Amino acid sequence: MAKGIWVVVEQRDLQIRKVSLELLSQGRKIADETGESLVAVILGQGIEGLAQTVSANGADKVILVEDEKLAEYTTGAYTSVLNKLIRKEEPQVVLTGNTAVGKDLFPRLAQRLGVGLASDCTGIEVDSSSFMVFKRPIYAGKAFEFVSSTVRPILATIRPNTFALGTPDAGRTAEVVKETADIDAGDLRAILKEVAIAASKRPELTEANIIVSGGRGMKGPENYVILEALADVIGAAVGASRAAVDAGWKEQKFQVGQTGKTVSPTLYIACGISGAIQHLAGMGSSKFIVAINKDPEANIFNVADYGIVGDLFDVVPILTEEFKKIVG
Amino acid sequence: MDEIKEVSLEMKDYIVSSGAETLSWCMQCGLCTNLCPWRLVPGEISEAFNIRKMQRLGQLGLEGFEDENVLFACATCGMCLVNCPRKVEIIDNVRSMRNTTVAAGFLPANLRPIAGSLHANGNPWSGAHEKRAEWQEGLNIPAFSDDTEYLLYVCCTSCFDTRSQKIAKSIVNLLQKAGVSFGVLTAEENCCGETIRKLGDEELFQKLAESNIKLFNGKGVKKIITTSPHCLYAFKKDYPELGGNYEVVHYAELLGDLLKQGKISFSTELAKKVTFHDPCYLGRHNQVYDPQRELLKAVPGVEFVELGRNKEKSLCCAGGGGRVWAEAPMGERFGELRITDAVDKQADILVTACPYCIAMLDDACAGLEKGDVLKVMEMSELLNASL
Amino acid sequence: MDKKTGVYICTGCGIGESLDIEGLSKVATKEGKVPVCKSHPFFCGPEGVALIKSDIENEGVNTVVIAGCSSRVNYDVFDFGPSLLMERANIREQVIWCHPANDEDTQMMAEDALRMSLAKAAHIQLPEAYQGQNMVKTILVVGGGLSGITAALEAAKAGYETVVVEKSPVLGGWMNSLFKQAPLKFPYDSPEDVDIASRVKELEAQSGVKIYTNAEIKEIAGAPGMFDVTINQNGNTIQERIGSVILATGAVPYDPTKLEQLGYGKYANVVTATQMEEIASKGKIVRPADGKEVQSIAFIQCAGSRDPEHLPYCSVECCVESLKQATYLKEQNPEAAVYIFNKDMRTPGQNERLYKRVQQDGAIFVRGEISEISEDDDKNLIIQSKDVLTGSTISTEGVDMVVLATGMVPTTAFGESLVAKAEDSEEVEATEPKVEEILKSNLLNLAYRQGPEMPTLKYGFADSHFICFPYETRRTGIYAAGSVRAPMDAASSIEDATGAAMKAIQCNELTAIGNAVHPRVGDMSFPDFAMSRCTQCKRCTVECPFGAINEDDKFNPLPNPTRCRRCGICMGACPERIISFKNYSVPMIGNMIKAIEVPEEDEEKPRIVIFACENDAYPALDMAGINHLSYNAWVRVIPVRCLGSMNIVWIADTLSKGIDGILLLGCKHGDDYQCHFVKGSELAGIRLGKVAETLNRLDLESDRVRMEQLSIMDYDQIPAMIDGFAERLEELGPNPYKGF
Missing domain, CATH: 3.40.50 (Rossmann fold)
Structure with a gap:
């Protein structure tokens, strides 16, 4: 009899990804509603310390699988381990975030287990007959479908930022179980040799909660320092509009919008960006948009939640100061 | 050592049945490829996109045309179409070939939000449908009824984009000053669907068109004034086969006639050198070249100069065919060549009469940093200022 | 006088x-x-x-x-x-x-x-005009196909008695075997019912026309205005007296058995265009192997054409024929798949409209080289070809039938070769005019000493001066028309035949008043032979490009003035100088040379004589004058009718007068010859070669005599030519015979 709601927690360099915490938070609610237990599964090396965090975020039980071969994510090793684990423990549901790892791991896992996969879901409903119904967008977001699975375990990947983070309860303790990594040698077809990370302390654009972006109004690459100052204070990523990239002030990888990166942060601060309508698609799904622009008729004010008509060179430093006071 | 490609008559027949009836007429002379504006810029897209080859792949049902850089590079400017010695309907062929992939769900990523917005909001700009007529606040435009002669149909861009709204407002003012009897149904309208049809989403186009036709016919619309040449094209050429038969004019045509009849005149002097960029959809696609020139020359003080490539030879701004939402690196945007053209002619103002052209040219002018020597204006704005 | x-x-x-x-x-x-x-x-x-x-x-x-x-x-x-x-x-x-x-x-x-x-x-x-005995203006048309019928009708309607000889039992020729014909009427986009029957009827009803079917020409003797034609009809012999002749014996399709690499003979469902017409005439288009109705077809253009291994030339009408046949299939089944593989699509005249129509019907045109034709288990054919436009090799799905659009070969290309190959061809080439091959094709059977048929030019087509005068063959009074002259379609054949009829009429009229026909229209002079001094060397007979000279029973040359084109090549050839015209002769030129004043050596004014042919060289000199180009004033120009009429004695005369150099200016010869008398300048060149030896023995530098070929458009090179020659003469020094 399948039991338990599992969340495969993603970690990198011993940092738990935000989406995994979102899932634990929502998973907790579902677990309470259905009476199932919530289990967090973490693979890696030296991950003991993470058990506490996941407990605080709602897990009833934590399964840790430690191995040198799991230190960095590789498709083969992780699939092999999870496949065996799931077959052994027979959970009802296994969830993870629809991240690069989730997209790579879960389809393979589903195939190994002989079950289907609901991917990129934007909602979970508990259902009496099928236990869980997932909402997912189809046809480029023109429609939604609701899917459920007739077999167990139910596998699904969830879109980041779908669920809210709960408040961690430091007092919670979960049962911690350690499992050995059972990896088939045949699964180790690719060996990770090296991970090269762009040295940036700032959050990655597509991940960031807050983005400060500069456009043509910045007048030159040297002026981005004022945005960076603001970004550092509030823990934001720095982006650039197409115009700034065109002018050569920032590299393409910083471009937000269209062939640049599509972002959906909670807060997007647009500085000196006019918001030409055809370029707006990339940032449209930001939760809150603040626009700073000298031109009161700039189109950006149409989509902004809050607008400041003013010279960004005046406004941004003031903002930075005010935030410093709040953040401390 | 080259791989043998299998001819697929089935694929070719599918393309033809999607609307490419003249595909087999092409005799592969190559004039189209040579006239195509992509030849004027360097880059990956320019190297990949060869309209003659694309037609040929369609004729033989071969793979290769689905590549995004090939299939979605065409801006439907019509330069090839009007010069084709076989009168091949090249743009219909492009549209049909796009339909074969788009109908199966393969719209390029950057266009999906556009299609999604059209579905959900009836416009491509993710603007809330309820806000479509907001720009009309305070303008006292009557609703279309039996008492109004024309329906004024405003392009989605001019409904939702602040900059573009100025165009709609100027046109309204000009029409009112000239005593034209017109009304609007903006709040109930949907996008005309011209561009999404060119992108190959025939289903979505029909959904939009049918809803508009139902609305227009229900209200007894017989004559339409459009603010955009794209809408002009849609109503004139795409709607009749779905039951929408109207007398359609672009505002420039109507104002041109009114100028001749003496119902409108311009008194405020504008002592500037003015040039005109012929939008592809007003010029080549609808053969309207003269009214705009007559109107501009009627403004006192205006020194009118022609751009190097004008009228039937006008160079596309690169906004048609869905490319207003496309990303091309700087230096590969042929709209920029228009700005250079205008600056070379030492024009003070580059005037055009299409919201997409305005978006592309505004962008190009700012990108090339020519804002201090050249101003880009929509014609209605210039005329409005001279009333 | x-x-x-x-x-x-x-x-x-x-x-x-x-x-x-x-x-x-x-x-x-x-x-x-x-x-x-x-x-x-x-x-x-x-x-x-x-x-x-x-x-x-x-x-x-x-x-x-x-x-x-x-x-x-x-x-x-x-x-x-x-x-x-x-x-x-x-x-x-x-x-x-x-x-x-x-x-x-x-x-x-x-x-x-x-x-x-x-x-x-x-x-x-x-000159006194030559009047033959019993001259007639009747026109003989050999061949009763479209060209022959058209020529005969045109000639008869213009009022000339016409005789038509056709070897098969019925008139109509090639057109009889067609299902439909390529359009001859507006809007030129659909095949028409074959109208040859109505043309035949018209000819049969036309007055002044005698038609012999099941007949062949046994012999044509005589000359224009006075041809004696012997016709063999079913074993009976008929004589006709004829003024001029039109050869309209047409062409036949290229032998498809040579096209095995395209599947002919190898695969049952590969047929020729001719066979396709037959199949279409029977009703439903079905394929040979199993009688299955054809739903897909591939036409292979240039099957054995434009190919150095087969026919190197384009046959002009095959693309249109295939387009026409494509419409047959589309008529039967509008959904039929039609491929047309080509090297180029050639649609002369108004046929572009047919091409457009077939494109609009949905045919697929592939331009490129065929790499392979293979057969599958159902006897369908798979064609692999390079597609120039996508730059890749494509392969079709199996098609029911393949049609090879083969080219045409003229009837003059067949026959026994009569000339024995020379033993040592290299030596022969340099010093003697190229020996011509004339095939015994059994078409005209001319009683001409030079051979029974017309000399052919390229690819077996009768030699007509295609650069300047396409209607003029190498035999005066005999005109080739239709596909025997050059590959052509029906529309062109009709025009061609009409033109030939006009030329035949021209010949009759001019010959009747003793005039030359072409190119010296109006010339009444003709060569006179002082036969008593003839050594029967036959040089005149052999070198005459037009076969104007036969041989009599005494082995003397027998001139036929109405065959003559008055060029004087015979005059130039004769070593005994027995040939002359009343207004153009060896002594005449000799006197002109003698009239030139040659200054003494110390005056340092050299003299150059230019013999300039009247067709291109003399006009080029005039053009140089019109353009005011300057060259040295040492030259003295003597116009000659043709450089081939240049008698070697003139060289001797000129040099012995003390003139320093001789420049022969003539038309271009070679494969694309422009010489209006065909061989003239070539012969002059060869004779010059022989003179060199003689000159050297006389201690005269052979460099003093030079020949240049030019066309009228080369007038800008004349100053350089003359001045270059003058420079060389300066190096050689003055003629030692000056003052003698």
Whole structure:
């Protein structure tokens, strides 16, 4: 009899990804509603310390699988381990975030287990007959479908930022179980040799909660320092509009919008960006948009939640100061 | 050592049945490829996109045309179409070939939000449908009824984009000053669907068109004034086969006639050198070249100069065919060549009469940093200022 | 004829300002002792002409020498009737327009020009037109296909008796075997019902036409205006007296058994275009292997054409035939898949409309080389071809049938070769004219010593001067029309046949009054043979490009004046110099040469004689004058009818007079020859080769004689040619025979 709601927690360099915490938070609610237990599964090396965090975020039980071969994510090793684990423990549901790892791991896992996969879901409903119904967008977001699975375990990947983070309860303790990594040698077809990370302390654009972006109004690459100052204070990523990239002030990888990166942060601060309508698609799904622009008729004010008509060179430093006071 | 490609008559027949009836007429002379504006810029897209080859792949049902850089590079400017010695309907062929992939769900990523917005909001700009007529606040435009002669149909861009709204407002003012009897149904309208049809989403186009036709016919619309040449094209050429038969004019045509009849005149002097960029959809696609020139020359003080490539030879701004939402690196945007053209002619103002052209040219002018020597204006704005 | 010579020196066009007219007149009056010598500033105007006319009427002048513009202009103005001798001294284009005015050398040039003209005028006689016995104007048409029928109808409607000889039992030829014909009427986009039957009916109903079917030509003897034609019809012999002949025996399809690499003979469902017409005529288009209705087809154009291994040329109508046949299939089944593989699509005339229509019907055109045709288990054919436009190799799905669009081969290309191959071909080539191959094709069976048929040009088609005069074959009075002349379609054949009929009529009319037909239209002179001195060497007979000379039973040459084109090649060939024309002969030129004044060696004024052929070289010299190009004033120009009429004795005459160099200027010869008499300049070149040896033995440098080929458009090279030659002569030094 399948039991338990599992969340495969993603970690990198011993940092738990935000989406995994979102899932634990929502998973907790579902677990309470259905009476199932919530289990967090973490693979890696030296991950003991993470058990506490996941407990605080709602897990009833934590399964840790430690191995040198799991230190960095590789498709083969992780699939092999999870496949065996799931077959052994027979959970009802296994969830993870629809991240690069989730997209790579879960389809393979589903195939190994002989079950289907609901991917990129934007909602979970508990259902009496099928236990869980997932909402997912189809046809480029023109429609939604609701899917459920007739077999167990139910596998699904969830879109980041779908669920809210709960408040961690430091007092919670979960049962911690350690499992050995059972990896088939045949699964180790690719060996990770090296991970090269762009040295940036700032959050990655597509991940960031807050983005400060500069456009043509910045007048030159040297002026981005004022945005960076603001970004550092509030823990934001720095982006650039197409115009700034065109002018050569920032590299393409910083471009937000269209062939640049599509972002959906909670807060997007647009500085000196006019918001030409055809370029707006990339940032449209930001939760809150603040626009700073000298031109009161700039189109950006149409989509902004809050607008400041003013010279960004005046406004941004003031903002930075005010935030410093709040953040401390 | 080259791989043998299998001819697929089935694929070719599918393309033809999607609307490419003249595909087999092409005799592969190559004039189209040579006239195509992509030849004027360097880059990956320019190297990949060869309209003659694309037609040929369609004729033989071969793979290769689905590549995004090939299939979605065409801006439907019509330069090839009007010069084709076989009168091949090249743009219909492009549209049909796009339909074969788009109908199966393969719209390029950057266009999906556009299609999604059209579905959900009836416009491509993710603007809330309820806000479509907001720009009309305070303008006292009557609703279309039996008492109004024309329906004024405003392009989605001019409904939702602040900059573009100025165009709609100027046109309204000009029409009112000239005593034209017109009304609007903006709040109930949907996008005309011209561009999404060119992108190959025939289903979505029909959904939009049918809803508009139902609305227009229900209200007894017989004559339409459009603010955009794209809408002009849609109503004139795409709607009749779905039951929408109207007398359609672009505002420039109507104002041109009114100028001749003496119902409108311009008194405020504008002592500037003015040039005109012929939008592809007003010029080549609808053969309207003269009214705009007559109107501009009627403004006192205006020194009118022609751009190097004008009228039937006008160079596309690169906004048609869905490319207003496309990303091309700087230096590969042929709209920029228009700005250079205008600056070379030492024009003070580059005037055009299409919201997409305005978006592309505004962008190009700012990108090339020519804002201090050249101003880009929509014609209605210039005329409005001279009333 | 008792000559009273009048010399008329025109002083217009700058002549009066550039020359000492008095001095020039003295050449006429003092040296030439002419009774009448006048000058006028504008002889080609009404006043000038009236002046000459008055002298003719009142002074009895019967030999007119006009010194002024070139004989190529104003010949209509200076036409004083056929009973007058006329000579033109070219002192405008060839003297004052390309040499400095009031200059000693220019003056000498003009005076020599007049001297030569006077010498010529003194020598020539009025030609008498040749009148044959029992001359007729009946036109014989050999071949009763579309071309033959058209030519016969046109000739008959113009009022000429016509005889048509057709070897098969019915008239109509190739068109009889068609299901439909390519469109001949507006809007030219659909095949039409074959109309050959109505044309045959029209011909049969036409008065003045005799038709012999099941008949062949046994022999054509005689000459234009006087051909004796023997016709063999079902074993009976019929004689006809004929004025001119039109050869319209057509062409046949290329032999498909040579096209195994395209599947013919190998795969059952590969057929030729001819077979396709047959299949279509029977009703439903079904394929040979199993009678299955054809739903998909591939046409292979240039099957064995434009291919050095088969027919190197394009046959012009095969693309249109395939388009036509494509419509047959589409008519039967609009959904049928049609491929047309081609190297190019050639749709001459109005056929572009048919091409458009077939495209609109959905046919797929693939331009590229076929790499393979193979068969699958259902006997369908799979074609693999390079597609030039996508730059890749494509392969079709199996098609039911393949049609090979083969080219056409003229009937003149078949037959037994009569000339034995020369043993040592290399040596032969250099010193003798190329021996021509004439096949015994059993078409005309000419009783000509040179051979029973027409010499062929390229690819077996009858040689017609395709650069300048496509209708003119190498046999006077015999005209080729239709696909026997060049590959062509029905529309062109009709036009071609009409043109040939007109040429045949022209020939009849001109021959009747003793005129040459082409290119020396109106020339009444013809070669005279002083047979008593003939050594029967046959050089004249063999070298005549037109086969005008037969042989009599005494082995002497037998000239046929109406076959003659009056070029004088025979005159140039004869080592005994027994041939002459009344107004053009070896001694005439000899006298002209002698008339030239050659300065003494110490005067340092060399002399060059240019023999210029009248077709391209003389006009080129005129063009140089018109363009005021200058060259040295040492040259003296002697016009000849054809460089082939150049007799070697003239070289001896010229050199022995002390003239330093001889330049022969003639038309281009070779594969794309321009020589209006076909072989003339080539022969001159060969004869020159033989002279070199003789010259060297006389201690005269062979370099003193040079031949250049040029066309009228090369006039800009004339100064360089002449000056280059002069430079060489300077190196050689003056002619040692000067002053002898």
